[in-house]
Amino acid sequence: MDLADKAANLCVNGVTVQKKREGYLDWKEYFMATAFLAAKRSKDPSYQVGACVVNKENKIVGVGYNGMPTGCSDDEFPWGKNTPSPLDSKFLYVCHAEMNAILNRNSADVKNCTIYVGLFPCNECAKIIIQSGITEVVYLSDENAHKPTYIASKKMFDAAGVKYWQFKPKNEKIVINFTGIDWESMSPSK
Numbered sequence: 802m803d804l805a806d807k808a809a810n811l812c813v814n815g816v817t818v819q820k821k822r823e824g825y826l827d828w829k830e831y832f833m834a835t836a837f838l839a840a841k842r843s844k845d846p847s848y849q850v851g852a853c854v855v856n857k858e859n860k861i862v863g864v865g866y867n868g869m870p871t872g873c874s875d876d877e878f879p880w881g882k883n884t885p886s887p888l889d890s891k892f893l894y895v896c897h898a899e900m901n902a903i904l905n906r907n908s909a910d911v912k913n914c915t916i917y918v919g920l921f922p923c924n925e926c927a928k929i930i931i932q933s934g935i936t937e938v939v940y941l942s943d944e945n946a947h948k949p950t951y952i953a954s955k956k957m958f959d960a961a962g963v964k965y966w967q968f969k970p971k972n973e974k975i976v977i978n979f980t981g982i983d984w985e986s987m988s989p990s991k
């Protein structure tokens with residue numbers, strides 16, 4: 802068990818009171834980590850992007866990653882970038898993480914939701930975000946900020962009143978360890 806995972810105990814009048822566990826993920830870390838986990842599903846060799854849509858009740862209503870459309874085989878459609886013909890590169894085919902997260906929603910709509918995404922949305926995804934009623938974008942990287950595509954996204958978000966801000970993670974890494982569950986410490990009798 803990680804030290805940060807240990808529950809802090811407090812001694813009150815000689816009685817040990819068990820306090821809640823420390824070191825848990827806060828909501829924002831949890832949602833961004835969910836986006837990053839989804840990105841692990843991407844087959845794109847150069848960029849793996851994930852997105853997670855969350856409603857006002859902190860419930861996840863959609864998750865997605867960049868990938869080929871349904872029915873368009875990951876093995877047959879191209880993943881290259883600098884090809885002589887645009888038809889042989891990925892750009893005309895790949896669905897971006899944001900679009901997939903919104904289309905994968907398990908709620909009637911995503912109005913007033915927040916989208917967490919690894920990379921700032923491109924102009925095409927910005928349009929989809931605005932039209933879907935999402936009002937907040939939380940992103941980790943803005944490495945394409947200088948490109949017209951991304952400048953256009955910001956122009957549209959500003960005009961449409963969609964708030965956007967950069968997520969600064971508290972933890973550089975969040976490790977998922979499938980052997981890491983400490984059943985002892987989870988037992989109610991402890």
Ligand SMILES: Nc1ccn([C@H]2C[C@H](O)[C@@H](COP(=O)(O)O)O2)c(=O)n1
Binds near residue numbers: 849896
């Ligand atoms: N916000 C974003 C930005 C990019 N993507 C996807 C689209 C491509 O698969 C890849 C970027 O490709 P690149 O042109 O940089 O090789 O990432 C996305 O899903 N969401």
Ligand SMILES: [Zn+2]
Binds near residue numbers: 922923925927
């Ligand atoms: Zn996009």
